[in-house]
Amino acid sequence: MILDETYKLSNGVRIPKVALGTWQATDKEACDAVVAAIDAGYKHIDTAVVYGNEAGVGKGLKIALEKTGIHRESIFVTTKVPAEIKTYKDTESCIQESYEILDCKHIDMMLIHWPKPWELMKDPTAPSYNAENLEVWRAMEAAYDAGKIRCLGVSNFSIDDIKNIQDNCKVQPVVNQIRVHIGHVPMELIEFCRTNGIRVEAYSPNATGRLANVPGICAMAQKYGVSVPQLANRFCLQLNLITLPKSIHTERIRENGNLDFEISADDMTELLNMSEN
Numbered sequence: 608m609i610l611d612e613t614y615k616l617s618n619g620v621r622i623p624k625v626a627l628g629t630w631q632a633t634d635k636e637a638c639d640a641v642v643a644a645i646d647a648g649y650k651h652i653d654t655a656v657v658y659g660n661e662a663g664v665g666k667g668l669k670i671a672l673e674k675t676g677i678h679r680e681s682i683f684v685t686t687k688v689p690a691e692i693k694t695y696k697d698t699e700s701c702i703q704e705s706y707e708i709l710d711c712k713h714i715d716m717m718l719i720h721w722p723k724p725w726e727l728m729k730d731p732t733a734p735s736y737n738a739e740n741l742e743v744w745r746a747m748e749a750a751y752d753a754g755k756i757r758c759l760g761v762s763n764f765s766i767d768d769i770k771n772i773q774d775n776c777k778v779q780p781v782v783n784q785i786r787v788h789i790g791h792v793p794m795e796l797i798e799f800c801r802t803n804g805i806r807v808e809a810y811s812p813n814a815t816g817r818l819a820n821v822p823g824i825c826a827m828a829q830k831y832g833v834s835v836p837q838l839a840n841r842f843c844l845q846l847n848l849i850t851l852p853k854s855i856h857t858e859r860i861r862e863n864g865n866l867d868f869e870i871s872a873d874d875m876t877e878l879l880n881m882s883e884n
Contacts, residue, residue, distance in 0.1 A: 608648060609624060609625060609864070610647070610648040610649055610650065610864050611623075611648070611650070612624045614806055614847075614849065616758060616782070616806055620715075620757055620758050622683055622715075622716075622758070622849065623649070623651035623849075624651075624849055625649065625651060625850055625866065626649070626651035626683075626685070626849060626851045626852075627641065627651065627853070627854075627860065628653050628853030629652070629658055629853065630655070630810075632658070632855050633659075634659070634660050634662050634666075635663060636660070636663070637654065637660035637663035637664050637855075638663040638666045640860060641663070641664055641668055642667045643857040643860050643861075644671075644864075645672075647857075647861045647864055649864055650681055650683060651682070651683040651684075651849075652664055652683070652684050652685070653685045653784075653810075654684070654685065654686050654709075655686055655687035655689070655720055656687060656689045656701060657687070657689045657720060661686060661705055661708040661709050662708050662709075664684070665708060665709040665711060666710075668682060668684065668711070669710070682715075683716070684711060684715045684716075685716040685717070686716075686717060686718075687720040687762060688702070688720060688743055688747070689701070689720055689725075690719075690723065690724050690725045690728065693724070693736055693739035693742065693743060694743075695742040695743070695745060698742070698743045699749070699750075702714075702717065702746065702747065702755065705717075706755055713754065713755055713757060714755060714756045714757070715756075716756065716760055717750070717756045717758075717760070719743055719744065719747075719761045719762065719764070720762050721763045722735075722740055722763065722764050722768040723735075724736075728763070735768075737768075737771045740772065744759070744776050744778075747759050748776065751778055758781050759778055759780055759781065760780045760783065760784065761780050761782070761783050761784070762784040762785070763785060764783050766796060766799045769783065769799070769805065779803075779804070781804070782805060782807075782808055783800050783805050783806075783807055784808040785807060785809070785810070786810055786811050787809035787811075787843060788809065788812050788813065788839055788843070789814070789818055789838075789839055789881055790814065790882060790883045791883050792846070797846070806848075807849070808849040809846075809848045809849065809850050812836075812840050812843050812851065813835065813839045813852065814839070818839055821881075823877075824838065827874060827877075827878070831868055831870070833865075836859070836862065836863055837862060837865065837866060838870070840863060840866055841868060842870060842878055845870055845875055
């Protein structure tokens with residue numbers, strides 16, 4: 608079962624190949640989704656401070672563990688330092704707050720959510736925040752050394768952003784979480800991450816629902832007897848990426864985790880050749 612499969616990160620920690628995404632879910636929705644996901648066999652939950660649902664994720668995790676009898680160590684939980692936090696002190700406070708809100712013995716992975724503050728993320732003329740990101744990373748390293756966090760990573764980082772961390776810090780990033788879906792596969796960045804021992808996580812694998820409007824993708828999903836989201840998630844897995852499907856509906860959560868089929872090499876090539884348009 609794909610939900611039981613893991614990748615080995617460069618620091619030796621095992622990370623499940625499929626995660627429940629919780630973006631845009633309220634605390635209550637996130638709580639219910641986590642319970643449904645763990646009941647369905649998921650072992651990887653992704654949240655973030657900016658999502659505003661860490662409390663719901665933590666509550667759902669407790670309910671699910673009590674319900675299933677699964678040990679906390681069997682579930683991988685990721686959260687993220689917000690993009691606007693760019694100092695050591697603020698990062699230190701943020702990590703402690705996430706630690707308390709999630710109410711976990713540890714956080715499995717902490718990511719820097721974006722290399723620049725939110726308001727500048729799409730501004731190509733904005734200056735780099737290299738020095739600031741190093742301060743954030745060093746605060747994360749301190750929590751890592753203290754055993755509060757098992758893995759450190761980044762999100763939405765370019766090659767240059769990653770090199771800044773690699774060249775100046777002692778703990779190397781093990782993950783880069785980026786937007787990847789059929790029609791948008793940043794292969795240069797993916798290959799750089801692979802070469803440098805960084806596992807890529809694909810968020811928005813279904814392009815926030817837009818793939819369902821593409822006739823060729825719909826036809827291929829029908830050919831395999833699966834839904835478009837299932838095809839999209841399997842596509843990411845066959846690129847050796849971690850996939851993060853998001854849903855708050857129990858049946859869709861179960862469907863997103865039912866990925867034990869294989870896309871042929873020819874069909875993978877066809878999907879890879881699709882443009883974003």
